[in-house]
Amino acid sequence: DGGITQSPKYLFRKEGQNVTLSCEQNLNHDAMYWYRQDPGQGLRLIYYSQIVNDFQKGDIAEGYSVSREKKESFPLTVTSAQKNPTAFYLCASNNDRVNYGYTFGSGTRLTVV
Amino acid sequence: GQNIDQPTEMTATEGAIVQINCTYQTSGFNGLFWYQQHAGEAPTFLSYNVLDGLEEKGRFSSFLSRSKGYSYLLLKELQMKDSASYLCAVKEAGNNRKLIWGLGTSLAVNP
Numbered sequence: 001d002g003g004i005t006q007s008p009k010y011l012f013r014k015e016g017q018n019v020t021l022s023c024e025q026n027l028n029h030d031a032m033y034w035y036r037q038d039p040g041q042g043l044r045l046i047y048y049s050q051i052v053n054d055f056q057k058g059d060i061a062e063g064y065s066v067s068r069e070k071k072e073s074f075p076l077t078v079t080s081a082q083k084n085p086t087a088f089y090l091c092a093s094n095n096d097r098v099n100y101g102y103t104f105g106s107g108t109r110l111t112v113v
Numbered sequence: 114g115q116n117i118d119q120p121t122e123m124t125a126t127e128g129a130i131v132q133i134n135c136t137y138q139t140s141g142f143n144g145l146f147w148y149q150q151h152a153g154e155a156p157t158f159l160s161y162n163v164l165d166g167l168e169e170k171g172r173f174s175s176f177l178s179r180s181k182g183y184s185y186l187l188l189k190e191l192q193m194k195d196s197a198s199y200l201c202a203v204k205e206a207g208n209n210r211k212l213i214w215g216l217g218t219s220l221a222v223n224p
Contacts, residue, residue: 033211042200042216043156090155101146101202101212104155 002027006091006105013085013112021076021108023091032074033102035090036060043090049074078110085112115139117215119201124221125191133186133199133218141206147175147186148200150217156200159186188220196222 004025013019025032034046045058049068063082068074074093078085088109092102116138125131137145144163148156162168162177162184174187188195201215 043214045211048211088153101144101148101158101161101204102156104157107153107155109153 004091004093004103004105006089006108008108009106011108011110013110015112016080018077018079019085019110021078021089021091021110023074023076023105024072025074025093025103025105026072027093027095027103028071029093029095029103030071031094032068033092033094034058034064034066034074034076035092037088037090046076046089085110115205115213117201117203117213119199119215119218121216122219122221124223125188127191127193127222127224129191130187130189131191131220133188133201133220135184135186135201135215137182137184137201137203137213137215139203139205139213142179142203143206144204145175145177145184146202146204146212147173147184148202150198150200152197159199191222193222193224196220 007022031050033048035043044060046064047058047066049055052071055066055068063079065077088107090107091105094102118136146161147159149159150156160175162175167176172189177184198217198219200217202212204212
């Protein structure tokens with residue numbers, strides 16, 4: 001079955017360390033997105049990519065970096081420059097040819113101690 | 114600017130009907146989505162409206178009025194498992210595939 005996979009589901013890191021969150025999709029979707037969700041808040045866009053080897057900053061890109069070397073993969077690195085990295089991170093993908101908006105991964109809950 | 118408004122919280126009783134409203138102001142419009150999100154899980158797609166009117170899908174229906182910048186999600190025969198957050202999102206016109214998200218409405222269904 002096609003889908004979008006995020007790993008790991010839970011991640012713990014020490015303050016000052018960089019950490020990379022994985023996102024892989026086999027839906028043949030062109031566009032991929034990274035969102036952050038904090039308790040009681042909506043989805044905030046970190047980075048998005050509409051095509052391989054190209055990506056744009058979202059609303060809260062500071063302290064994060066991404067790459068899009070393959071259509072299937074869009075990893076997110078949370079760097080030590082991110083002031084409040086503890087959050088729930090969601091990866092999503094979509095394709096204009098189907099009107100169902102986004103398909104989401106199951107999310108990664110990052111805790112920095 | 115871009116803005117999507119939804120009530121923060123709602124409470125309803127099992128078996129009843131509840132309507133969750135969403136108003137939007139965006140730069141162009143190319144469709145409105147409703148998603149359901151249970152605590153700690155990813156959002157799941159519920160409905161998509163691009164033309165005015167009501168779209169019915171089982172116990173869930175969604176309505177759109179583009180002239181009023183308004184949508185609602187109607188949930189019938191409420192079940193306990195419907196307790197979740199409901200997110201309204203708008204797709205703007207143009208080639209940009211980004212969605213603009215509301216903050217979500219937390220629905221509590223009581224027995």
